[in-house]
Amino acid sequence: MSLSLLLLADGTLFEGEAIGAGPPGGVAGGEVVFSTAMSGYQEIITDPSYAGQVVAFTYPHIGNYGVNPADMESARPGCRGVVVRDLARLRSSWRSNEDLGAFLVRTGTPGIAGIDTRRLTRHIRQAGAMPCAFGTADEATLRAAAAAEPGTAGIDLVAGVSTTEPYTVGDGPLRVVAYDYGIKATILRHLSVFATVEVVPASMPAEEVLARQPDGVFLSNGPGDPDTLGYAVDAVRHVLESGVPTFGICLGHQLLGAALGGTTYKLAFGHHGGNHPVRRLRDGAVEITSQNHSFAVVDVPGTEVTHVNLNDGVVEGIRCTDRPAFGVQHHPEAGPGPHDASYLFGDFADLMLGSR
Amino acid sequence: MPKRTDIHKVLVLGSGPIVIGQACEFDYSGTQACRVLKEEGFTVVLANSNPATIMTDPEFAHRTYIEPLTRDVLAAIIERERPDAVLPTLGGQTALNLAMELVEDGVLERFGVELIGAKALAIRTAEDRELFKAAMVEIGLQVPASGFAHTVAEALVVAEEVGYPIIVRPSFILGGKGTGMAADADELARLAGEGLAASPISEILVERSIAGWKEYELEVMRDLADNCVVVCSIENVDPMGVHTGDSITVAPAQTLTDVEYQHMRDAAFACIRRIGVETGGSNIQFAVNPENGDMVVIEMNPRVSRSSALSSKATGFPIAKIAAKLAVGYTLDEITNDITGVTPASFEPAIDYVVTKVPRWAFEKLPGTTDVLGTRMQSVGEAMAIGRTFPESLQKALASLEHGRAGLACDPAEAALDEMGDDELLRRAAIATPDRPFHLEALLRRGVSVERLAEATRVDPWFLDQISLIVEERAVLAGFAGPAALDRAQWRRAKRLGFADAQLAWLWSVPEAEVRAARGDCGVTATFKTVDTCAAEFAALTPYHYSPYEDEDEVQPSERRKVVILGSGPNRIGQGIEFDYCCVHASFALADAGFETVMVNCNPETVSTDYDTSDRLYFEPLSFEHVLNVLEAESRSGELVGVVVSLGGQTPLKLAQAIEDAGYPILGTSPASIDAAEDRELWSSLCTRLAIPQPAGGTAATAEEALAVVGRIGYPALVRPSYVLGGRAMSIVYDDDGLLAAMEELSRFGSLGREGGLSASRPVLIDRFLEGAIEVDVDAVRDATGDLLIGGVMEHVEEAGVHSGDSACALPPYDLTHQVIAVLEQHTAAIAEALDVRGLVNVQYAVQDGQVFVIEANPRASRTVPFVAKATGVPLAKVAARVMAGATLAELRVEGLLRPPVTGGHVSVKEAVLPFDRFPDVDTLLGPEMRSTGEVMGIDATFGLAFAKSQLAAGDRLPSEGCVFFSLADQDKQAGLGVAVRFVELGFSIAATSGTAAFLDEAGVPVKIVVAKVGDGTGQPDAVDLIAQGEVQVVVNTPRGRGSRSDGGHIRKACTIHGVVCLTTVAAARAAAAGIAEWGRTTLAVRTLQEHHADGQGTLL
């Protein structure tokens, strides 16, 4: 058990113990965000959308049921590190095959435990998500590292997580091309129920995508700031002009909005958790949703708002009024989280069938 | 969907007396419901027979009926009130079953009353296990293999199909009553019999046992727009096979992957939708096979439940309050979350701490029971604790139980397990009992592996490993020379694992104060966090706190003058809801008087732990360390006027001296006076000084001394320890053998020692036992100026010797002379004066042949305070609280809080409710040790009618005709004669045991049946046969031989089993006769408390 410190860019200091992999020079860092999900730490840690971020879990006991091959959202952890109050020493689940601690070490993911994560959360809630550094290095080094951390605004984090080569999953009747900005395995599982999904690099020009004559194009979730993804926005614009049914989730939703001329902006501390109430304006029903976004989009020409967050009114979903395209900011695939919004994949299938 | 405008008047059904499986959680939910409905502008009519509840305070409903909860009474109320709707989902199983009865015989239809919250079909589908299982299978959910049986023979057939082991579960029952596990056909035959008897529709489920699987509960809410949310998930530490009410439970679920949890959540929604619970909360129980994740549904409670109360306290999400709003039409998204004030209630709470609930049992008070836990609920209360981790919350919860444990072992009581061998201990741990957590700790400390323990107990390895963390830390701590040796990090680690200073003090054998001081020097002190439903994602408005050892303290400074009120902890026999009632009233009264009120308590069932009862709530154990933490936090700002310790029963009272010594003012009677009343020597000399007669007596620490005392005062004598509540371990001895046996029992280390009842400084008290004396309770309030208010003089029905908490009593007295009453009032005044009481005092007397003896005085709130308040309309607890905070009675009269007591007009009778139906092997004979769990109240024009109502409310319908069986002890025969005559006049026939028969015959009373001794082999029927055959409607059996092996024991047991009215004292029999006489003649009349109080006021001076 070696002493480890967590320093926020604004100088706030926390004391803890090092867990997981030892970072080079005893310094790890990134933009610290918190997740209020009480289960699903493995899915969260392996979600590429957390690229560039350090995830702090508000639930104190993390690792209780270990990790297992089935719950990986991608091949490796997406985040730069984890902050927990208490890392389980013994895992208990018939599904698991490895301790979380061992998993973090094996995958080179650093972490810090013993942290008053509630204090950290309250601080972020007031001061906003911010860069941090943590590790076994001395305080001065960490302070400097935290100050030097760039954060996530203005950086293209997608390039780092998108696939370099196209690949295909599922063999459903419909043909979907999915832009991979950091796509989650659970999304692919949902799509493959009705489609043969070809996952393509974020950088693939729209022409190449359309040349595949897909029934629909899917815009995946992913990390970071949509403003840095001009190339992706252009591609999405082309796709939309072609009239091919399009569905975007999270970052994909933001790119859809941007392509249509909407404005994206950064939330103070984002939405990260599994309990956010969202109103489906179509019939007023409330969905409890899984969320993980630091940015959002508003004022999108040619669309109507379909979903809003009941906690703070943030737009959670839009639909084009003049073409077959829609997107949601929250995560209908869950993984982790409630299944209330999974019908949206069905909506996508119907959209494609309808315009066949 | 906004509020419904088509209904205006709503009848809310309460849950009646506190019984095992149905405690004050339903006062909490009912109170919230009444509050909400009133706020929403509905006319609220409330029916509940339990006077000790907050909900039955006249101001919580417009029309409050403290009447028996039976179909006929409810029909009368409905006919009189003509409500638009009945809300049955907040009054537990009682209200639900009652609602079904009202539906079935058309009462609701006849008066056009709508059932809201849950419709009849939904209730039936959820409660009838056959319909329920069919419904679950229909929606593709798994249920344990099973079949239904209506006869024992059928049961055996089904068992062959599903295979042993079998669990038997009756339909329409509460708290697992009548359920059990059978390994083979013989056991099944016996169980099936009991089960069929326990089920109102004599139907049982014969089910394949899945004991050992993991057990979970989800609290689900649904609104009329079909929005569903899970408020809380609960994981049982004790696996399937131990009733959830008897299990240590933890929130949120700890060992489910998100995939499994979401699967369970989907199943829960499918279940509530299929069953069709339209609005409100439901509790759904699941079992999961730890080997492969198979999940089955166990049951659904289509109503607010004990777990809902726990979930509300665990998350800050007020289930009952919201359920009430949903019932009248609102949808979840239309209701704001009080705690954030900005977000809607249509969300799922995220919590960032661990909640542990530990049940509290009363086996020590029920000789003849084993403490083995099973599928029948047996606990009488529970404590909840909040910590940042499981070890922290577990240790706090165990400390909260007040069973003399400072946490998970590491205290004097741990010695009890030390002499046991590993195998013996492992064998015991394999059987679930209240001691299991301590068995686990001891085994782990001896190095038994987590695997072996998990194997033996089926407790999940994760929990066991967490307990090992405590065990390992203890070893580390034991390595330190003393408190001075620890550095900051070491202190922090120990406290974060929940070690109490008391545990460390014991470990290092130093005073607790030294531990606290050394810890403070290292800068390690408790920090307070907030329960906010959202894991700090949003700012919280509600100061609902708990204390882990973290970096940041969230207590907001306040400049107001504040009062800290200490609650009464977990419910137990002898200290129950009555004390929570008093604490809540103090909070209300002091808030009205402009104080900031701060509540400290650890009982999740209560109104006092509702976050909007007081200005601030600290959910903490009532141990000195934790209370002191709160006092320190609260005195950081504003003015701490004082601490209220005399309203929560013995629990806070025990802390009085230490709190005063720590420099905090105690409000009300001084600790010195409290001690003077408790300390035998001081008390006796005080009575002598006041020339108030006491039963002759003395104290003894040894058997020799005891014999000496008795030599002086003579037999029969009453033997008991000092400093206990509820007559704990009291016994009446008639000879030297009995005396020595009693001394032996008391000197042994046992549950008593645990309660801190016996020690050199706390000798055994021996009194001359006053036979055939009338017992009287007097409650009074005295202020600083010496002004005294007699709240009520209550005449007991059973004579002295039956604990005041177990005997019925009447207000006003029904046959005490004015002279005696005057003497009682003078003595009470003199005692209050001598003790310089500031606030409440309860004095108990025994009146023998017109001569008044004082039994004891308690300068604190008593069990009867709420009853007195309901009977007289004087809010005694509120008045007392104000007086403790400095007001005079005169001022309160002017202010209008203190109104003259309602006199005339009506008689009120309080009857105790005993748990014997759950413990068939316990002798029902009443004695000086209290065993009742709750009480009911009967109000009517005369004593007879009020008594009859109280019996009906307590579940004993007095018959209007039939046969009365007499079996009287010699000393009771003369008195019993009069009663027999009365029954004959009322048209009853008489049966009696030979001796009694001869005596009655002699006196000219016709005896129809003379009964043989039980099992005397002569073929003729004995009393037990008669009772079993339903030949007898009332049994009057006064103690001859004690103990359940005696004849009387068999007779009383038969009565319990066959539900025959059993009266164990002549006095009670006389009262019953009086009741029957008038009950027969008059037609049932129901009246509201408000009416009783109003017209009583009319007749005032």
Ligand SMILES: Nc1ncnc2c1ncn2[C@@H]1O[C@H](COP(=O)(O)OP(=O)(O)O)[C@@H](O)[C@H]1O
């Ligand atoms: N098939 C079973 N095998 C083993 N234990 C069971 C089974 N069904 C229920 N139990 C145990 O019995 C307890 C009581 O059962 P439950 O259906 O919840 O009745 P109640 O209405 O009394 O709560 C449960 O909490 C569970 O621990």
Ligand SMILES: Nc1ncnc2c1ncn2[C@@H]1O[C@H](COP(=O)(O)OP(=O)(O)O)[C@@H](O)[C@H]1O
């Ligand atoms: N000297 C006595 N003679 C007869 N009965 C007594 C005597 N002392 C106590 N009792 C009975 O025992 C019961 C319990 O005694 P009490 O002193 O009130 O203990 P507790 O503090 O538990 O209420 C009383 O309610 C009364 O019925």
Ligand SMILES: [Mg+2]
């Ligand atoms: Mg149950």
Ligand SMILES: [Mg+2]
């Ligand atoms: Mg008493």
